[in-house]
Amino acid sequence: MKNGKIVGQNGELSGKTILLVNTGSIKKKFIVQRIKKLGLHLIVLNKEIVSWAQPYVDQWILADTGNHQEALQAVKVFLQDKQKVNVDGVMTFWEDDVLLTARICDRFNFIGIPFDVAKKARNKHLFREFCVSHGLPAPRYKLVKAPEDMEYVQNNFVFPLVIKPTYGSSSAYVVKAENFEELQEIYNYVKKNISTTGESALADGMDIMVEEYIDGNEVDIDMLLQNGKLKFFSIVDNFKTEEPFFIETQEAVPSSLPDKDQDKLVEMAEKILEKLGVQNGCVHFEAKITKTGPMPLEVNLRLGGDEAFAFSKEAWHVDLIDGALKIAIGIYLDKVIKPEEPYKYLISQTLTPPHSGLLVKLDLDEKLKTNKNIVDLFIFKEVGDSVLVPPEGYEYMGWVTVQGYNDLDAEENLEEVLKDIKFEVAKYDPASSIGKTSRKNRFSMAAINTNILKGAAKIENIRRLVLKDKRDFRIGIIGNNFAGIEGTVQNEPASVGNQMMEVLAERGYQVTLFDFNNVAKAYQELKESNIDLAFNVCERINGSSLLEPHVAALLDTLQIPYTGSNPLTLGICIDKIKVKKLLTYHNIPTPKWDYVYSLDEEIRADLEYPLIVKPSNTDNSTGISNDSVVTNPAELKRQLKQVIVELKRPALIEEYIEGDEYDVAILGSEEKDLRVLPLSRSIFDKLPAGYWHIYPFEAKFLNDPIYKNNIELQEPAKNINVKLSSLISEIALDTYSILDCHDYGRVEIKVDKNNNPYVLELNPNPSLSPKAMLPAAAKLVGEDYGDLLEQLIVLAVKRYQKKSFDYNLYNFSL
Numbered sequence: 001m002k003n004g005k006i007v008g009q010n011g012e013l014s015g016k017t018i019l020l021v022n023t024g025s026i027k028k029k030f031i032v033q034r035i036k037k038l039g040l041h042l043i044v045l046n047k048e049i050v051s052w053a054q055p056y057v058d059q060w061i062l063a064d065t066g067n068h069q070e071a072l073q074a075v076k077v078f079l080q081d082k083q084k085v086n087v088d089g090v091m092t093f094w095e096d097d098v099l100l101t102a103r104i105c106d107r108f109n110f111i112g113i114p115f116d117v118a119k120k121a122r123n124k125h126l127f128r129e130f131c132v133s134h135g136l137p138a139p140r141y142k143l144v145k146a147p148e149d150m151e152y153v154q155n156n157f158v159f160p161l162v163i164k165p166t167y168g169s170s171s172a173y174v175v176k177a178e179n180f181e182e183l184q185e186i187y188n189y190v191k192k193n194i195s196t197t198g199e200s201a202l203a204d205g206m207d208i209m210v211e212e213y214i215d216g217n218e219v220d221i222d223m224l225l226q227n228g229k230l231k232f233f234s235i236v237d238n239f240k241t242e243e244p245f246f247i248e249t250q251e252a253v254p255s256s257l258p259d260k261d262q263d264k265l266v267e268m269a270e271k272i273l274e275k276l277g278v279q280n281g282c283v284h285f286e287a288k289i290t291k292t293g294p295m296p297l298e299v300n301l302r303l304g305g306d307e308a309f310a311f312s313k314e315a316w317h318v319d320l321i322d323g324a325l326k327i328a329i330g331i332y333l334d335k336v337i338k339p340e341e342p343y344k345y346l347i348s349q350t351l352t353p354p355h356s357g358l359l360v361k362l363d364l365d366e367k368l369k370t371n372k373n374i375v376d377l378f379i380f381k382e383v384g385d386s387v388l389v390p391p392e393g394y395e396y397m398g399w400v401t402v403q404g405y406n407d408l409d410a411e412e413n414l415e416e417v418l419k420d421i422k423f424e425v426a427k428y429d430p431a432s433s434i435g436k437t438s439r440k441n442r443f444s445m446a447a448i449n450t451n452i453l454k455g456a457a458k459i460e461n462i463r464r465l466v467l468k469d470k471r472d473f474r475i476g477i478i479g480n481n482f483a484g485i486e487g488t489v490q491n492e493p494a495s496v497g498n499q500m501m502e503v504l505a506e507r508g509y510q511v512t513l514f515d516f517n518n519v520a521k522a523y524q525e526l527k528e529s530n531i532d533l534a535f536n537v538c539e540r541i542n543g544s545s546l547l548e549p550h551v552a553a554l555l556d557t558l559q560i561p562y563t564g565s566n567p568l569t570l571g572i573c574i575d576k577i578k579v580k581k582l583l584t585y586h587n588i589p590t591p592k593w594d595y596v597y598s599l600d601e602e603i604r605a606d607l608e609y610p611l612i613v614k615p616s617n618t619d620n621s622t623g624i625s626n627d628s629v630v631t632n633p634a635e636l637k638r639q640l641k642q643v644i645v646e647l648k649r650p651a652l653i654e655e656y657i658e659g660d661e662y663d664v665a666i667l668g669s670e671e672k673d674l675r676v677l678p679l680s681r682s683i684f685d686k687l688p689a690g691y692w693h694i695y696p697f698e699a700k701f702l703n704d705p706i707y708k709n710n711i712e713l714q715e716p717a718k719n720i721n722v723k724l725s726s727l728i729s730e731i732a733l734d735t736y737s738i739l740d741c742h743d744y745g746r747v748e749i750k751v752d753k754n755n756n757p758y759v760l761e762l763n764p765n766p767s768l769s770p771k772a773m774l775p776a777a778a779k780l781v782g783e784d785y786g787d788l789l790e791q792l793i794v795l796a797v798k799r800y801q802k803k804s805f806d807y808n809l810y811n812f813s814l
């Protein structure tokens with residue numbers, strides 16, 4: 001050993017063959033990469049081929065590592081069939097397979113830790129029993145399997161106590177209880193939730209134990225042992241965990257504990273490992289230093305997780321992967337003589353959100369790429385991933401390790417780095433759709449049900465069952481007949497009613513059109529009619545879209561069931577300012593915004609140009625042109641005057657989002673029947689210079705060739721990242737639910753250059769013209785225009801059949 005570096009003959013590991021048991025998760029990718037960089041031939045025993053590890057693996061042995069007999073047989077067959085391959089050693093870096101690796105060492109005579117020894121160390125209850133029987137320090141503990149065990153704990157133990165699984169890792173299901181009532185609640189929680197899904201390292205057993213809480217400073221001791229001799233150790237300070245779930249926060253190396261305490265910790269660890277019979281291996285020993293001396297917590301017979309490798313490598317110039325490989329293969333290690341001071345002081349931070357939810361935003365400042373103080377930055381969660389923290393799960397997003405000239409310098413550097421790592425996790429809520437959807441491919445529908453196919457099948461079966469009896473229904477179509485009236489905006493509502501009548505009549509329905517251009521006449525006709533259900537596709541009363549919500553109110557007063565949303569939802573959604581306030585209140589991502597009712601009102605100073613100025617209460621892009629996007633105060637003032645003075649509308653000002661626009665069509669009213677149809681995407685990249693990436697009035701209703709020929713409309717969206725697709729769908733679902741939409745709706749979402757989504761608006765009763773976005777999306781999943789109309793009938797009928805007549809007016813979300 002020289003200068004703290006493991007040395008020997010050059011390329012001592014090059015050409016050697018190692019059998020690695022389980023690649024582990026992608027968090028372990030750096031280990032697999034390091035093994036290949038050291039020049040080894042890598043054979044991996046794994047249940048399946050893992051795509052991220054494939055480039056580094058020379059040969060795979062495929063077997064279920066959770067089934068030891070199957071795995072041992074697979075290794076035996078491989079060694080027999082590949083006699084020319086000389087396996088020099090076996091090892092694992094994955095807690096789940098410590099026991100299997102020990103069995104392989106026993107069976108095939110490799111260097112390692114015997115199974116009997118590994119089982120005593122890995123089972124926390126057996127480890128406590130071992131410590132007590134050998135006169136080693138241990139808290140009072142009890143295996144809990146029956147009610148009388150809890151009574152024993154209550155009568156004989158001193159609170160606080162800790163409940164933990166006898167197996168497992170990463171503090172999963174390890175919870176602190178301050179009193180007996182909490183103990184019972186926590187025990188029931190752990191018993192109910194403990195599973196290998198939440199923590200794969202529990203595969204070896206799910207017994208639960210209770211022990212007295214150990215108060216003191218916690219440390220990790222990373223060790224290399226060969227032939228029973230300690231060749232290297234590094235003590236890492238653990239900062240106080242977030243209790244009661246012992247969530248890790250920060251760690252630092254070198255330890256700031258007094259030398260005498262560090263000596264006691266190492267002496268205790270050596271004694272325990274010697275008595276256990278651990279002769280060879282890389283060990284991650286967890287302990288506390290208390291008022292009465294050192295106390296062992298756990299013995300992990302593998303390399304410590306996350307930052308353990310970087311800590312030893314950077315602080316002491318000791319490569320734990322290199323050392324562990326050499327021990328497994330039998331290459332002699334000199335003892336490491338550490339310098340008085342480390343080469344670097346390091347501190348790490350575990351990136352854990354304050355609550356469970358979906359990662360909806362992740363911003364890593366460009367400065368991080370050139371920050372020389374960062375030793376390791378690993379984030380394995382992506383936008384769109386769920387992050388489950390206690391009590392829902394035991395996940396985190398990643399970690400960052402930072403260096404400094406001393407411990408204070410390292411802490412200050414960490415504080416600066418954390419300022420450049422910004423993320424947002426949308427909190428789970430019983431009413432929230434965040435994190436509950438998945439999308440098989442771009443043609444499939446996102447269903448809130450866990451199993452998409454089952455959910456879609458149930459909806460389809462219900463639809464068919466209801467349709468069998470519903471084609472005798474008398475349907476009223478509430479619309480606007482603009483026949484003979486000039487105007488591009490009026491053309492669509494004038495035709496949609498007639499098209500719906502034709503299709504529904506062909507399917508056997510009795511259909512009547514009610515023209516709300518003559519409100520008094522339509523109201524009287526409705527009052528005297530015998531229709532069973534009204535299709536509300538009316539967009540205007542007395543020529544004003546602002547009165548559209550009153551159509552639904554009139555139908556409510558006449559007690560006529562109708563499709564679509566209620567008056568309150570329609571009224572709110574036509575007011576973009578109110579929608580913005582609600583989205584902001586519910587933490588739905590939307591462009592930063594402000595609003596004014598007059599030209600003398602001030603606008604928030606933190607809005608960044610370019611901005612887009614919109615009338616707050618018009619539809620069909622009325623009042624929106626290419627000039628609506630402004631780049632300086634003079635342009636902003638001009639456009640505000642256009643909206644407020646010329647159009648006589650309040651003005652909504654938003655930060656302009658440069659990116660693709662997604663339309664999200666949603667069907668349903670309640671959680672169990674909500675569906676997201678395939679997304680459509682508008683790509684504006686081909687627009688000429690000077691044209692902003694928006695849909696102005698000219699693009700929607702004047703067929704301006706500049707827009708018509710240069711905006712690419714993808715139905716469905718192509719080559720979209722699965723996680724982004726799910727995230728957009730989930731945000732749209734939450735928007736839809738928050739605004740209490742019924743039966744159908746369309747959410748407009750734009751993404752920025754980093755694919756962060758922002759809700760622009762929601763149309764609760766979007767166009768049902770056959771060529772409109774929603775019918776087009778339904779067609780992609782095999783539902784023609786008639787099928788869609790019938791499905792909306794079914795959704796409305798179900799909504800009214802299940803609840804009281806006025807239930808649709810209860811805006812629970814609002």
